[in-house]
Amino acid sequence: MTKKELLHKYKTLNVAEKLIAINLVVFVLFGLTTFLFKTNFLFDWFVLSKEGADLINKPWSIMTYSFLHQGLLHFAMNMVMLYYVSKLFFSRFSEKLFLNIYLIGALAGGALFLLSYNLFPVFNNQISFLVGASASVMAVLIFICASLPQMEVAVFTFKVKLWQLGAFFVVLDLVQIPIGNSGGHIAHLGGALLGYLYATQLKKGNDIGKGFGKLIDTIASWFSSRNKSKLKTVHKTKSERRTSDKTVHQKKRLKQEQIDSILDKISKSGYESLSKEEKAFLFQSGKE
Numbered sequence: 001m002t003k004k005e006l007l008h009k010y011k012t013l014n015v016a017e018k019l020i021a022i023n024l025v026v027f028v029l030f031g032l033t034t035f036l037f038k039t040n041f042l043f044d045w046f047v048l049s050k051e052g053a054d055l056i057n058k059p060w061s062i063m064t065y066s067f068l069h070q071g072l073l074h075f076a077m078n079m080v081m082l083y084y085v086s087k088l089f090f091s092r093f094s095e096k097l098f099l100n101i102y103l104i105g106a107l108a109g110g111a112l113f114l115l116s117y118n119l120f121p122v123f124n125n126q127i128s129f130l131v132g133a134s135a136s137v138m139a140v141l142i143f144i145c146a147s148l149p150q151m152e153v154a155v156f157t158f159k160v161k162l163w164q165l166g167a168f169f170v171v172l173d174l175v176q177i178p179i180g181n182s183g184g185h186i187a188h189l190g191g192a193l194l195g196y197l198y199a200t201q202l203k204k205g206n207d208i209g210k211g212f213g214k215l216i217d218t219i220a221s222w223f224s225s226r227n228k229s230k231l232k233t234v235h236k237t238k239s240e241r242r243t244s245d246k247t248v249h250q251k252k253r254l255k256q257e258q259i260d261s262i263l264d265k266i267s268k269s270g271y272e273s274l275s276k277e278e279k280a281f282l283f284q285s286g287k288e
Contacts, residue, residue: 015096046064050114066133068132078133092282105194110130134191
């Protein structure tokens, strides 16, 4: 497959599949570097250390840790989880929202890890660092569970409600903190907390990741400026702009009210209580 074909294939992937592809490339690159040089010197530059001084020297590590994995099993489990959680997410919500939650979930997981390891004496003598996409995946999962708590999903041969699934994973991490991989489980809880807060605030009409999303859009625009088409500029009068903005705002408000009404119905009676039209509307809204 040529470079052009690979780029085209990459562009057709959804945002979760692109994240999986990026994680795979990073995993292979870092594994190959460690094998060739018999040291993980490159790895050390991007993991999140519990030491505050390391964060000052490597501020990017609060995010880059989430793209690193220790071993094939660790990588495979996170990517499989990411794939299935994303499929459930995209059936109701947009890709842009997914990316916001995923990336902010990594920040939240890293922040709670640092806070815990520098606040609680029980961790004082532990040499620890953080890697893995689990906090991000957990944030997305708990967001869905908090948004659609009564929705049922199949787990092996039986069905469970999403709130039960989310509660199971949270409790599982809580009880495992004293057993081992304390930093990892704490980071999972940080991601879970972010996902829950994001969902509950979004139901109230507050998108807590809106500012972060704008930042990501700005950074992305730096790399796509060459692809902007040269279109004729159309000037509108101030009155026309006000009327246009008001119309757009009203449409967005009415649409959000309809989405909130449907989500409330799901919360009270389950997803199957929706009419065919409501399901179609929710699905279409999630794609926009």
